[in-house]
Amino acid sequence: MTERELFKEAVMQYMVDDTRVMRVSKRRKNRHVARRILFAAACLLAVVCITVVAVPSARAAVEEWINDWFSARDYFGQEKSERTDEPTIEAITSSANNKNVNVSSVGTGYEAYATAFDMTLDEIAYDGTSIFLSGTMSGATARPFVQAYTGGDTFRAAPFDGSLGGDGSWEYYYFSCDNRVTFETPNGKEFSGELVPTFTPEMDEICAALSSEEMQDVFENGELVTSNPKADRLWDAYLANHDVRFSMQLDCYEPEAKPLSGQVTGELSIHMRYDNVDSKDPVQVLSASFGDIVFDADAYQAQTQTTQAKSETRVDFGGTHPVTILEWQPEEERTGDTAEVYYYTHELDFTGASYSLKEISFTPTDTKITLHIVLPESWTAAERCYCDLSFRFLLDGEAPESWSGCPFNAYGPMGTADKTGKKLEYDFELFSSSLSPSQWANIKTLTILPMTTYWWDMKVAVDDGPQQDISLRDGAVYTEIVYDSSKPNGHSTAFQTDPQYDVMSQYALTINLDDYR
Amino acid sequence: MESRDAYFDEVYHEHAAKLKRFLVVRIRSVSDMEDIFQEVWKRFYERMAVLRPQEPFCYLVKIAKGELSKRYRNQSRRNEREEPLLETIPDEQSPFEPALLDRMDAAQIWSIVKEEPLLSYQAFALYYGFDQSVRQIAKALGISEDAVKARLYRTRERIRAEWKGADEQ
Numbered sequence: 059m060t061e062r063e064l065f066k067e068a069v070m071q072y073m074v075d076d077t078r079v080m081r082v083s084k085r086r087k088n089r090h091v092a093r094r095i096l097f098a099a100a101c102l103l104a105v106v107c108i109t110v111v112a113v114p115s116a117r118a119a120v121e122e123w124i125n126d127w128f129s130a131r132d133y134f135g136q137e138k139s140e141r142t143d144e145p146t147i148e149a150i151t152s153s154a155n156n157k158n159v160n161v162s163s164v165g166t167g168y169e170a171y172a173t174a175f176d177m178t179l180d181e182i183a184y185d186g187t188s189i190f191l192s193g194t195m196s197g198a199t200a201r202p203f204v205q206a207y208t209g210g211d212t213f214r215a216a217p218f219d220g221s222l223g224g225d226g227s228w229e230y231y232y233f234s235c236d237n238r239v240t241f242e243t244p245n246g247k248e249f250s251g252e253l254v255p256t257f258t259p260e261m262d263e264i265c266a267a268l269s270s271e272e273m274q275d276v277f278e279n280g281e282l283v284t285s286n287p288k289a290d291r292l293w294d295a296y297l298a299n300h301d302v303r304f305s306m307q308l309d310c311y312e313p314e315a316k317p318l319s320g321q322v323t324g325e326l327s328i329h330m331r332y333d334n335v336d337s338k339d340p341v342q343v344l345s346a347s348f349g350d351i352v353f354d355a356d357a358y359q360a361q362t363q364t365t366q367a368k369s370e371t372r373v374d375f376g377g378t379h380p381v382t383i384l385e386w387q388p389e390e391e392r393t394g395d396t397a398e399v400y401y402y403t404h405e406l407d408f409t410g411a412s413y414s415l416k417e418i419s420f421t422p423t424d425t426k427i428t429l430h431i432v433l434p435e436s437w438t439a440a441e442r443c444y445c446d447l448s449f450r451f452l453l454d455g456e457a458p459e460s461w462s463g464c465p466f467n468a469y470g471p472m473g474t475a476d477k478t479g480k481k482l483e484y485d486f487e488l489f490s491s492s493l494s495p496s497q498w499a500n501i502k503t504l505t506i507l508p509m510t511t512y513w514w515d516m517k518v519a520v521d522d523g524p525q526q527d528i529s530l531r532d533g534a535v536y537t538e539i540v541y542d543s544s545k546p547n548g549h550s551t552a553f554q555t556d557p558q559y560d561v562m563s564q565y566a567l568t569i570n571l572d573d574y575r
Numbered sequence: 576m577e578s579r580d581a582y583f584d585e586v587y588h589e590h591a592a593k594l595k596r597f598l599v600v601r602i603r604s605v606s607d608m609e610d611i612f613q614e615v616w617k618r619f620y621e622r623m624a625v626l627r628p629q630e631p632f633c634y635l636v637k638i639a640k641g642e643l644s645k646r647y648r649n650q651s652r653r654n655e656r657e658e659p660l661l662e663t664i665p666d667e668q669s670p671f672e673p674a675l676l677d678r679m680d681a682a683q684i685w686s687i688v689k690e691e692p693l694l695s696y697q698a699f700a701l702y703y704g705f706d707q708s709v710r711q712i713a714k715a716l717g718i719s720e721d722a723v724k725a726r727l728y729r730t731r732e733r734i735r736a737e738w739k740g741a742d743e744q
Binding site: 067068070074075386475552 | 583608
């Protein structure tokens with residue numbers, strides 16, 4: 059090997075550990091690191107997941123909107139006597155016959171925990187996509203699950219070695235106990251997810267009492283005894299006298315997976331472990347099985363109503379409306395790895411554009427709306443591809459209370475996504491509603507308001523340089539160089555915009571939802 | 576649609592080297608290289624759950640820029656000052672002795688390079704790893720061509736000295 063070849067090998071093989079990068083990238087999020095930061099910072103409103111409940115100041119702020127953010131898993135997490143009945147969910151729910159869990163293997167040092175391990179299933183349901191389960195676990199069993207949100211003596215620590223990222227000033231990585239639940243049929247179809255404890259108001263008070271305090275680690279002989287002694291005392295008192303409810307949502311991650319059908323039997327199991335630094339194996343806690351569980355995978359069909367739009371619901375657009383386009387440079391024009399994005403705002407003539415309702419689907423746990431959009435031939439391919447046409451909604455004539463003004467958590471695409479310009483039309487889907495099925499059942503009319511997003515001015519800073527005022531008026535185009543292989547410096551761009559919204563109420567479409575139930 | 580993992584692997588194999596080249600000129604310390612590279616791929620994998628970008632590499636660069644911005648947002652840029660050339664860099668550098676070359680190990684060479692100052696690390700990676708010319712490296716790093724040569728020379732001589740030293744022990 060020549061010197062040059064050897065040095066090249068040194069760079070390409072060892073600059074980063076590709077195998078490790080690929081493996082770590084595909085791993086589930088290291089919540090132990092995120093939680094450490096969360097507790098130290100005391101508030102991360104952007105984290106829209108259950109870790110928010112551990113921080114009461116954040117919880118108060120988000121409670122208003124998180125309370126109207128319906129999720130089927132959270133529904134199952136509530137005690138039956140305390141939840142607002144959702145008839146479509148109850149219709150697909152059956153008893154899991156109080157199936158108890160049996161431990162099948164135990165990690166070294168977890169024998170006492172395994173001996174006391176006690177979980178009982180309560181309900182099971184299948185909505186055509188996900189399997190939902192609920193149950194109860196003893197206080198002792200719940201300890202590592204609830205302490206994941208507060209710290210405590212169920213945490214583990216490993217000396218910081220950089221293998222999991224993070225700040226070089228850290229001394230340790232902290233790990234809460236992870237769990238993975240799987241449901242596997244005899245023919246190998248697998249659903250997986252996580253067991254999540256339900257926090258009662260009393261448990262929330264424990265989190266509130268801990269949130270304003272820094273966690274105080276206790277180490278003995280180099281081993282972590284607890285990451286939060288106060289949490290241990292509070293959980294000791296609560297868990298000695300309380301069981302804890304839990305819920306799970308299990309999903310199948312096979313692409314193009316078809317819904318289950320008929321009476322479905324499969325084994326439900328849970329595996330608990332602690333993650334670890336790269337050079338060491340995860341620490342196994344235990345594996346346990348509920349044995350075979352059975353449910354009716356057809357029940358959801360009676361609670362699912364998908365209705366194509368019966369009558370002509372097409373709305374023809376008109377007039378001109380401002381739209382800011384972010385157009386990617388055509389591939390054939392690029393040199394090497396260089397790519398440009400062109401920002402421009404056009405007053406687009408919407409003559410020839412239209413949208414219509416294609417179908418509405420009410421499932422036991424969700425509501426999904428599909429619209430069909432046609433864009434004018436007069437637009438360029440880029441304008442059709444990147445137009446970012448979106449929608450707002452009125453429910454019985456009123457704007458929804460949810461914070462985003464749109465009662466769906468998932469929607470798109472934002473244009474034809476076709477750079478060739480051949481496509482003039484596409485389906486726009488909205489699903490994963492933040493409203494519950496019973497809330498939808500009480501809504502009589504849905505008004506759809508198309509909307510464009512645009513801005514005429516923006517501030518741009520390149521390579522941390524001074525901000526420049528950029529105008530997109532009078533046909534101006536701002537070119538961002540996303541990557542330029544010949545000029546690697548000078549192409550880091552930060553934007554500050556003040557987007558405006560053209561809500562086209564004159565092209566509203568009001569649907570009578572009873573026609574689709 | 577292919578599985579998320581298969582798609583991720585495909586994109587990684589096709590674009591990892593280019594992303595390394597993109598990042599190496601933008602990092603502000605050697606230790607940031609692996610961290611930022613890892614974070615970019617983690618975020619890319621997370622987003623694969625809901626989309627397959629039409630331009631995977633451009634998407635990776637967007638993520639990388641975000642990560643770089645996040646990391647360095649609160650730091651003022653501190654450029655290493657160009658060290659003055661205190662010695663004459665020979666135009667023709669003597670090759671490594673064949674016997675020494677035979678015993679050299681790529682992993683240990685890299686461990687030496689990682690300890691070098693940032694600009695030397697960057698110059699070495701771009702020159703030997705990504706086959707960039709001295710002129711390209713000079714432009715990328717904002718230093719003179721002579722400074723690039725000096726840094727390459729010094730790193731190379733340090734590798735030689737460390738291997739020779741180990742050999743003599």
